[in-house]
Amino acid sequence: MSNADGITKTPVRALLDIKDLTVYYGKALALSRVSLQVNEGEIVSIVGANGAGKTTCIRTISGSKQSAAGQISFGGTRIDRMPAYDVVKLGVVQVPAGRQIFQLMSVLDNLMVGAHRRKDKAGIKRDLESVYEHFPILREKKNQNGGELSGGQQQMLAVGRALMADPKILLMDEPSIGLSPILVAEVGKIIREINRERGISILLVEQNARLALRLSSRAYILENGRIALCGDCKDLIDNDEVKRLYLGGGAKK
Amino acid sequence: MSVFFQLAFDGLTIGLIYIILAAGLVLVLSVTEIFFVAYGQFYMWGAYIAWYVVSRFHMPYVVGLVTAIVATAVMGLASYLLIFKRMQHMDNRFLITVTGALGISLILAQAVLPAFGTQPKSIPNVFPGAFDVGGVHMEVKKLALIGIGVLVTLILFYVYERTKVGRAMRAVSLNSEVAALHGINPSRVYLLTMGVGCALAGLAGAILAPAYNVSSGMGNNVIATVLLMTMLGGMDSLLGAVVGGFIVGEVLSFGQYYVHQMNVVYLFLFIGLVIYFRPNGLLGHRTDLGV
Ligand SMILES: Nc1ncnc2c1ncn2[C@@H]1O[C@H](COP(=O)(O)OP(=O)(O)OP(=O)(O)O)[C@@H](O)[C@H]1O
Ligand SMILES: [Mg+2]
Numbered sequence: 001m002s003n004a005d006g007i008t009k010t011p012v013r014a015l016l017d018i019k020d021l022t023v024y025y026g027k028a029l030a031l032s033r034v035s036l037q038v039n040e041g042e043i044v045s046i047v048g049a050n051g052a053g054k055t056t057c058i059r060t061i062s063g064s065k066q067s068a069a070g071q072i073s074f075g076g077t078r079i080d081r082m083p084a085y086d087v088v089k090l091g092v093v094q095v096p097a098g099r100q101i102f103q104l105m106s107v108l109d110n111l112m113v114g115a116h117r118r119k120d121k122a123g124i125k126r127d128l129e130s131v132y133e134h135f136p137i138l139r140e141k142k143n144q145n146g147g148e149l150s151g152g153q154q155q156m157l158a159v160g161r162a163l164m165a166d167p168k169i170l171l172m173d174e175p176s177i178g179l180s181p182i183l184v185a186e187v188g189k190i191i192r193e194i195n196r197e198r199g200i201s202i203l204l205v206e207q208n209a210r211l212a213l214r215l216s217s218r219a220y221i222l223e224n225g226r227i228a229l230c231g232d233c234k235d236l237i238d239n240d241e242v243k244r245l246y247l248g249g250g251a252k253k
Numbered sequence: 254m255s256v257f258f259q260l261a262f263d264g265l266t267i268g269l270i271y272i273i274l275a276a277g278l279v280l281v282l283s284v285t286e287i288f289f290v291a292y293g294q295f296y297m298w299g300a301y302i303a304w305y306v307v308s309r310f311h312m313p314y315v316v317g318l319v320t321a322i323v324a325t326a327v328m329g330l331a332s333y334l335l336i337f338k339r340m341q342h343m344d345n346r347f348l349i350t351v352t353g354a355l356g357i358s359l360i361l362a363q364a365v366l367p368a369f370g371t372q373p374k375s376i377p378n379v380f381p382g383a384f385d386v387g388g389v390h391m392e393v394k395k396l397a398l399i400g401i402g403v404l405v406t407l408i409l410f411y412v413y414e415r416t417k418v419g420r421a422m423r424a425v426s427l428n429s430e431v432a433a434l435h436g437i438n439p440s441r442v443y444l445l446t447m448g449v450g451c452a453l454a455g456l457a458g459a460i461l462a463p464a465y466n467v468s469s470g471m472g473n474n475v476i477a478t479v480l481l482m483t484m485l486g487g488m489d490s491l492l493g494a495v496v497g498g499f500i501v502g503e504v505l506s507f508g509q510y511y512v513h514q515m516n517v518v519y520l521f522l523f524i525g526l527v528i529y530f531r532p533n534g535l536l537g538h539r540t541d542l543g544v
Contacts, residue, residue: 064430084433094434102427104538105420113424116417117436165435 013076015040015201016061016092016169021070021080023053023060023225030056031225033070038169043195043202045212045233047246048222054205055097057222058171061203062094063087075168089117091168095175097205099158103147107138110146110157114164123166131160134190152183159190169201170194176208184208188215209246213237221246255388260506266395266464268502269402270457274479275486275494276409277453283489284426284446286542287337288347291354292454293476294361295325299455300467301365304374307462314379318459325455326448332357333447338440347542358472365469373468380463394464401460406495409453413491422446426489478520485524487537496535 014037023031031053038044048054059065061072063084072080079087088094102110111131115124132139135156141149146157155175162170172191176184188211194200206212213219213233221229221242229242236242274296281289299321306317336353340346380394413419421442424432429439458471482501486493501520508516532540 062434064434083438084430085436085438088434088436096431096434100428100431102424102431104427105423109420109423112417113420113432113435113437116421161435 014038015042015075016203017071017073018061019071021057021060021072022068023056023065024068025056029225031060031067034222034225034227036220036227036230038201038203041195041199041201042218043191043204043216045204045206045216045219046222047206047209047212047219049207049245052222053225054207054222055173056225058094058097058173058203058205061087061171062092064094085117088165091166092171093162093165093167093169094171095158095162095173097173098177099151099154101146101149101154101157101161104145106143107146107149107157108142110161111138111142111164114161115166118164118166124164127164127166131163134163134193135160151178152180152186155179155183155187156190159194163194167200169203171203171205173205174207175204176206176211184211191215209242213247256510258387258389260510261503262389262391262395264503264506265499266398266502267505268499269399269406270461270498271479271482271501272495272498273402273405273453273457273460274475275483275498276406276491277450277457278479278483279486279488279491279494280413280422280446280453281450282483282542283539284422285333285337285341285443287341287350287354287447288542289354289450290351290476290480291332291358291361292450293472293474293479294358294365295328295451295454295472296458296461296475297365297467297469297472298328298361299325299458300462300471301369301374301458302455303459303462304376304467305369307376307379308374314376314463317376317462318456321455321459322452325458326452328361328455329447329449329451330444332451333444337443337447341443358476362469362472369469371469373466375466376463378463392464398460398464405453405456410491418445481521481524484528484534487534489539490534490536493534493536 016038018034018036021031021034034057046054046057056065060067063079063082063086067080070080071078074090074092077090079090079092102113111128115127118124137153138157138160146154149157175187175191179187191202191204192215195202204212204216213236216233218231219233219236220227229236229239278289278292281287281292302321302324303317306312306320307314336357337350340349340353343349378394380397382393384391413422421432421437424437425439425442433439478501482497483494485500486497504520504523505516508519512519527535
């Protein structure tokens with residue numbers, strides 16, 4: 001369960017490598033010396049309560065938010081001073097919190113925005129077809145406005161839009177929030193499929209720790225902007241503190 | 254009956270000017286979220302530039318038209334690069350961008366006087382002739398204005414709704430942070446939009462020039478009307494701009510005939526009433542500039 005435990009299993013250079021990341025909003029410290037790795041093909045979770053800094057972490061990786069100190073590298077390239085619109089070109093793609101699809105644009109236009117930086121017409125066409133295959137409802141409603149979709153369908157659209165960017169890693173911010181238990185399970189299944197079939201690495205942010213620990217191989221527990229714990233999920237699930245704080249565990253001794 | 258069609262025809266002519274003006278302003282408002290009160294001055298400059306090129310250099314009208322479009326586009330790009338680009342990231346950007354726009358407006362309104370003089374101008378008629386169809390007197394210069402106006406509106410719709418650039422503009426107008434997450438550079442889109450928006454104002458001025466007089470007050474006269482009509486149609490709706498421009502043109506034309514001076518009062522009362530009951534305007538979706 002020690003920090004070292006998680007690190008010994010990571011190869012020399014992780015795909016996504018974050019070192020001592022520190023982020024402020026004005027004068028308020030949001031992240032303090034956060035270090036985190038995601039290896040190629042891995043699903044890694046960040047778990048934490050409201051306001052812990054999960055969204056901040058994701059937004060800093062994707063370039064929406066500037067860091068004050070620390071480093072972020074992806075595939076060996078420093079990305080912490082890159083604007084968001086260039087980061088995405090390297091294959092680091094965020095699925096934003098609350099879906100944030102373009103409500104007044106058609107489903108198809110939403111998906112095509114995802115492919116904005118790509119030039120390979122054939123590849124775009126193939127990926128569109130594959131998104132439609134994964135989410136047939138999107139094909140059915142491709143000419144409807146995004147805002148007319150249900151919450152679950154909007155989540156699928158947000159994932160589909162990110163897939164259109166041909167990602168190497170997806171940064172998913174609370175994909176399960178606001179969804180019914182059945183849809184949460186569905187989202188879990190989708191995340192696994194994306195990871196297994198396409199070899200896309202995933203950094204998953206969740207308040208739903210149960211879902212996160214079940215899906216991922218390793219997890220980081222974020223508390224007040226600091227990494228409080230990290231390790232293999234199978235160990236974290238049995239950790240008393242994790243049980244008590246994040247799995248509603250008291251009852252489940 | 255022929256009076257009716259005559260008024261409708263004249264209303265359409267004015268309406269098309271307003272449609273193009275409103276379309277450009279809708280783009281600027283919804284994409285850049287700058288409350289761009291200087292917009293009317295680009296219209297005036299477009300008209301003056303077209304007049305200048307045609308009457309001083311004796312160039313064909315088309316050259317004047319293109320020069321006006323290019324020059325106002327460059328002025329729009331410069332406004333963004335020199336003034337708004339930095340302001341847009343500030344916390345209190347609404348007030349500060351309005352202040353910037355007011356400054357631009359004053360400068361452009363004053364600069365026209367030494368540059369072109371205080372007298373109203375008119376381009377020697379480049380589209381002479383007229384038809385009488387069923388009692389309606391149609392001057393060729395107005396038909397030309399209508400033709401160019403419709404063509405430009407169609408092109409604008411096509412670009413905005415059907416091309417990659419238009420899609421990027423729509424995405425930025427809806428959510429610039431998410432647009433950036435998908436590879437769109439919002440600053441570039443803002444720059445482009447300011448260029449296109451101001452060029453549309455310049456174009457509106459340039460197609461007006463052969464049909465009506467060009468005067469130094471026209472920018473100030475038009476801005477309030479155009480702002481109000483974008484609110485009427487919906488400040489984020491191109492279609493709303495078309496509907497709003499059409500209504501305003503017709504109301505002005507019929508009003509001028511039936512109620513004379515009071516027509517503008519009635520028009521603004523009508524717009525006020527619509528906005529009172531439909532704050533988003535007839536076809537719009539938002540009521541603020543996201544600040
Ligand atoms: N735009 C912002 N401006 C100022 N402070 C912010 C901003 N966004 C977040 N914060 C602050 O930063 C801290 C971390 O917020 P963050 O949104 O990253 O938390 P989170 O873990 O994603 O929470 P949640 O589970 O509620 O989404 C909080 O204290 C929050 O108040
Ligand atoms: Mg969050």
